[in-house]
Amino acid sequence: MAVLAVVSLSCSQQLQRRYDQRHGTSSASSRDGSERTYDSDYRSNNGTYKRDYDKVATDGIRDDSRITSSPGSADYNQQLVSQYQEMDKLAEVVLYELDNLESRYNVLISEYKTAKTSQKDLLSDQLDRISSDQLVLYRAYTNIYRNGKTNWTSVKRDVESDLRSVRKVENR
Secondary structure (H helix, E strand, C coil): CHHHHHHHHHHHHHHHHHHHHHHCCCCCCCCCHHHCCCCHHHECCCCCECCCHHHHHHHCCCECCCCCCCCCCHHHHHHHHHHHHHHHHHHHHHHHHHHHHHHHHHHHHHHHHHCCHHHHHHHHHHHHHHHHHHHHHHHHHHHHHHHCCCEHHHHHHHHHHHHHHHHCCCCC
16 A cells, blocks of 8 residues: 555656646645745736746747748748748759659669679669668658748758758768
8 A cells, every 4th residue: 555655646746747847837846736836927916826938938949030020010921931932942952852863763773674793782782872862852851841931940951961961062
């Protein structure tokens, strides 16, 4: 019975910590929940606890640092349009690289068909590399449109890094 009580107490403390982390509150490391402490920022006028949306907003930071206008304004819309144009340009580069890889893949496949056994191992390694590079570029392309609006600077950096790795260009 005592073991069951200890296990349930530790589980409830862990659940309380998770709840506190998600909702911007804090708990004292005491055994009972009645000694829980909250910052004054979380207390509303009537004594009940409220969620700290400033903390929630900073936890899920959106990188719209380039877009400084308020949504709905003409300036904001223009900045968003220019960001989408940048996204489309980078996506076109990714598609161009995918076309190049596909052409190279087709050439190697035709060589593989007529190659001797000793050359097939080398060609199969190159084909495997091309396949993995294609997968990297497909993921980069989807990343542009899936995460580009909310975190463009990070997505752009990641996609350009992927392009450099596929092109076998060293970072300078």
